[in-house]
Structures are given as C-alpha cells and as structure tokens.
Amino acid sequence: MNQQVSGSINIPEKVYFRIGEVSGLVGVDPHVLRYWESEFSVIRPRRAKSNQRLYRRKDVENLLLIKTLLHGKGYTISGARKLIKKSIQTLQPAVVKEKKVAVQPDQCLTEIKEELQKIQQLLAVRSLRY
Numbered sequence: 001m002n003q004q005v006s007g008s009i010n011i012p013e014k015v016y017f018r019i020g021e022v023s024g025l026v027g028v029d030p031h032v033l034r035y036w037e038s039e040f041s042v043i044r045p046r047r048a049k050s051n052q053r054l055y056r057r058k059d060v061e062n063l064l065l066i067k068t069l070l071h072g073k074g075y076t077i078s079g080a081r082k083l084i085k086k087s088i089q090t091l092q093p094a095v096v097k098e099k100k101v102a103v104q105p106d107q108c109l110t111e112i113k114e115e116l117q118k119i120q121q122l123l124a125v126r127s128l129r130y
Contacts, residue, residue, distance in 0.1 A: 009064060015124050016046070016054040026063045036066055039077050042084060056121065 009025060023030045037043045037053075042062045045053040055063075062084075069080040 011057060011060055014057075015121055016056060017060060019045075019053045019055070022055045022060055022063065025060060026067055028067060033063065036063065040066060040081060040084065042088070 011025060017025070019030045019033060023033060026033070033043075034053075037045065040062070043055075043059055043066075045055045045059055048054055065084070066080060069075040069083065070077070075083065
C-alpha cells in the first residue's frame with residue numbers, strides 16, 4: 001500500500017530507501033540530497049555495513065518539504081532551515097500537551113502499534129550494522 005504525500009508523490013511502504021530511490025522520489029540528483037543532508041539537521045540517514053546511505057520514510061518526507069520550500073516557494077537554505085527549526089519547536093509543546101489528555105482504547109492501540117513499528121525499525125537498523 002502506498003501513501004500519498006505532497007499531492008502527487010507516492011512513497012512506497014518500505015522501512016529504508018537507498019539514495020537512488022530517494023533521488024527519484026524527490027526529483028533531484030543524489031549530490032543535492034547529500035548537500036541538503038549537510039545543511040539540514042532533520043535529514044540523518046542511517047548507514048548500512050557497506051556505508052551506503054539508508055533513508056527512512058521521515059527523511060523522505062522532510063526532503064520533499066525541503067524541495068517545496070527551496071524550489072517551489074523560493075526560500076533560501078538558511079530561511080528554510082529557520083522555518084523547519086521553528087516548526088519543530090512549535091510542534092514539541094503540542095505533543096507534550098497531547099500526552100496529558102485522557103486517551104481512548106483505540107488511541108492506545110494505535111500508539112502501541114506506532115511504538116512497535118519504531119522498535120521494528122530500530123531492530124532493522126541494528127541487523128544492518130552487524
């Protein structure tokens with residue numbers, strides 16, 4: 001099952017993406033991805049044993065956002081960096097407030113499922129390293 005992101009981009013349901021796949025999804029050359037990785041702290045791909053970059057879904061989504069800001073909206077690198085940093089800071093307090101609210105059983109199950117998926121991703125990263 002594919003997830004629709006940014007209107008017309010389908011991101012496949014995978015845990016990791018190689019730089020060539022991400023390059024095709026985002027629509028920029030691999031050297032641009034490597035440059036953005038050095039400029040934006042939200043892009044931190046993992047490394048396989050072969051030292052190849054492995055991007056997570058969140059990295060791909062962030063790269064699509066960065067492309068939209070730089071190419072679509074005309075932001076500079078520093079302007080896009082500030083905007084992303086500001087949006088991250090405003091989201092964090094909202095998440096903390098959300099946790100204080102009483103949750104329904106369905107919400108608990110959804111949160112448990114998300115946590116298990118995160119654990120699964122962490123285990124997949126470790127198996128790639130060893």
